[in-house]
Amino acid sequence: MKPRAFQIQPQDSVATLLDDAAEGAIDILGAKPQEIRLLEKIERGHKVALRDIAASEAVIKFGVRIGHATQPIQRGNWVHLHNLASDLDERSGSLDLHSGAPTDTASAYV
Amino acid sequence: MSDPLTDSWSGYLRPDGRKGVRNLVLVLYTVECARHVAHAIAAGEEDVHVIGFPGCYDNAYAIRLMLALARHPNVGAVLAVGLGCEYTQPEKLAETVGASGRSAEWFFIQQAGGTKSSVAKGKESVLRLRDRIRRETPRVPMTLADLTVGCECGGSDGTSGLAGNPVVGAFFDLLVDAGGRAVFEETVEMIGLRDALLSRAASSEARQQLAGAYDKAERYCRAVRQWSVSPGNFAGGLTTIEEKSLGAFAKGGTRPIQGVIRVAEAPRGPGLWIMDSVPDDHFMQFGYTNPNDTEGLMDLISSGAQIVLFVTGRGSVIGSPVAPLLKITGNRATYRALAEDMDFDAGRVLEGELTLPQAGRELLELIVRTARGEPSKPEGLGHREYFIMYKHQNTPGLEAGCRA
Numbered sequence: 001m002k003p004r005a006f007q008i009q010p011q012d013s014v015a016t017l018l019d020d021a022a023e024g025a026i027d028i029l030g031a032k033p034q035e036i037r038l039l040e041k042i043e044r045g046h047k048v049a050l051r052d053i054a055a056s057e058a059v060i061k062f063g064v065r066i067g068h069a070t071q072p073i074q075r076g077n078w079v080h081l082h083n084l085a086s087d088l089d090e091r092s093g094s095l096d097l098h099s100g101a102p103t104d105t106a107s108a109y110v
Numbered sequence: 111m112s113d114p115l116t117d118s119w120s121g122y123l124r125p126d127g128r129k130g131v132r133n134l135v136l137v138l139y140t141v142e143c144a145r146h147v148a149h150a151i152a153a154g155e156e157d158v159h160v161i162g163f164p165g166c167y168d169n170a171y172a173i174r175l176m177l178a179l180a181r182h183p184n185v186g187a188v189l190a191v192g193l194g195c196e197y198t199q200p201e202k203l204a205e206t207v208g209a210s211g212r213s214a215e216w217f218f219i220q221q222a223g224g225t226k227s228s229v230a231k232g233k234e235s236v237l238r239l240r241d242r243i244r245r246e247t248p249r250v251p252m253t254l255a256d257l258t259v260g261c262e263c264g265g266s267d268g269t270s271g272l273a274g275n276p277v278v279g280a281f282f283d284l285l286v287d288a289g290g291r292a293v294f295e296e297t298v299e300m301i302g303l304r305d306a307l308l309s310r311a312a313s314s315e316a317r318q319q320l321a322g323a324y325d326k327a328e329r330y331c332r333a334v335r336q337w338s339v340s341p342g343n344f345a346g347g348l349t350t351i352e353e354k355s356l357g358a359f360a361k362g363g364t365r366p367i368q369g370v371i372r373v374a375e376a377p378r379g380p381g382l383w384i385m386d387s388v389p390d391d392h393f394m395q396f397g398y399t400n401p402n403d404t405e406g407l408m409d410l411i412s413s414g415a416q417i418v419l420f421v422t423g424r425g426s427v428i429g430s431p432v433a434p435l436l437k438i439t440g441n442r443a444t445y446r447a448l449a450e451d452m453d454f455d456a457g458r459v460l461e462g463e464l465t466l467p468q469a470g471r472e473l474l475e476l477i478v479r480t481a482r483g484e485p486s487k488p489e490g491l492g493h494r495e496y497f498i499m500y501k502h503q504n505t506p507g508l509e510a511g512c513r514a
Contacts, residue, residue, distance in 0.1 A: 006272055006460070008272070016268045016269075016271075016272055016347065017268070017347070018460050043347065044268070044269075044347070044443075045267045045268025045269055045346045045347030045348075045423070045441070046268060046347035047268070047347060047349070061353055061356065062271070062353075062356040062357075064302070064303070064306070064352070064356055065302070065352065066302070066349070066350050066352040066353035066356065067349065067350040067352055067353070079349065080344075080347070080349050081344060081349055084349045084350065085350065086337070086349075086350035086351050086352060087302075087350075087352065088301060088302070088328075088331070088332075088337065088351060088352070089331075089337040089339065089350065089351050090335070091335075091337075092337075092339075092349070092350055092351075095341070095344055096341075098345070099341060099344075099345055100340070100341035100342065100343065100344025100345040101341045102341065
């Protein structure tokens with residue numbers, strides 16, 4: 001069985017992985033079922049781009065803007081802290097991509 | 111077969127007319143210095159719970175919160191224990207609880223003669239109180255219309271907004287339709303959703319309250335430069351506070367929101383309510399909002415919720431005093447890894463094994479079994495974490511505040 005992801009609203013530009021997935025084909029369930037090709041490995045709970053998104057364009061999930069792209073994103077890319085930032089939270093661009101740990105307070109650990 | 115939507119079970123009638131699903135003695139301590147003695151008094155007693163306030167300098171918010179927990183429907187009697195030097199007054203707490211028709215006693219450790227004598231005195235007191243409430247508390251039939259259930263989420267991941275919170279939302283819809291009260295909080299996790307939130311208001315008054323609570327939450331987050339999203343959320347696949355907010359808001363189901371209550375206030379009628387637990391910008395430049403999940407649960411219990419729900423994608427092992435906590439996860443791997451602590455596997459919705467309405471119904475059945483006395487997982491494990499800290503919220507109107 002191919003790994004699966006779930007798209008909540010038809011206008012969403014990202015879907016959430018229901019299984020850990022390697023580069024390759026996955027099934028999108030939910031609002032607009034389709035098959036797409038992941039360009040890289042994505043873990044369960046994380047997001048994949050369903051279409052190309054330009055830098056500074058809004059990223060849509062649940063039908064609502066969840067932030068903006070900080071660089072161009074291609075359909076099939078992992079969408080996370082390296083290419084999506086909050087419109088409000090100024091720390092969101094400085095977090096470690098894999099652990100989510102803060103990097104801007106690193107100098108306090110002495 | 112019985113129907114949990116209409117079934118009744120036996121509850122404990124309190125003097126204010128509210129009904130409890132447990133019959134507890136609560137030990138309150140009024141400063142960190144009295145904590146050891148308070149816990150030693152309750153040690154080994156299933157139905158004696160402890161909460162307390164660590165500060166020596168008192169705080170009106172913390173006093174209101176402790177009194178709301180002491181006069182909670184699940185609590186029948188109270189023992190207040192102080193050291194003897196602190197601002198917060200155990201005698202006044204006991205007097206105020208006594209005025210609600212409950213039995214309440216108090217003492218100072220400095221007057222009781224130290225640790226051993228205080229523990230012995232306290233044990234004698236809680237056993238006497240327990241005997242009395244076991245004998246004297248009237249048992250009455252209770253249904254979903256008598257139930258208030260609170261929910262918050264913590265340790266959220268990508269499954270929380272897809273399964274864990276929507277299942278609670280489905281249950282909240284059933285509870286509200288049955289005439290019960292549902293409360294959710296975390297307005298700092300509604301950031302980015304102003305329009306969606308206001309569109310759910312049941313009345314123009316509710317709309318005004320929601321706008322006020324939302325605007326304060328956003329102002330607060332900007333002022334303290336803290337947004338309610340953490341490394342564990344990021345590692346679980348959530349990227350921004352806006353994204354987390356949408357998932358968190360799903361626990362509110364689909365019914366109209368009746369209005370905003372504040373900490374230590376009960377809902378003013380049946381239906382779905384939002385609790386505002388964000389500090390008011392009075393002094394200390396706001397202070398901090400809830401620094402951990404446990405304080406959020408304390409706040410929800412202070413609304414009179416007899417049972418509280420906690421949705422956690424990544425897993426957690428907390429429990430709560432006063433009201434049983436049920437832990438729900440939308441992440442099957444988390445459910446398997448922490449099966450001994452998790453009460454409900456909402457991940458079955460993502461696996462296609464259950465529909466959302468079926469899961470909401472199953473959660474309702476679990477909640478009714480818990481109301482009937484079946485211990486929740488954290489209850490069975492003896493988890494009773496509590497957290498009461500300094501905060502400022504403007505004094506609520508008396509009519510909306512305490513139910514004496």
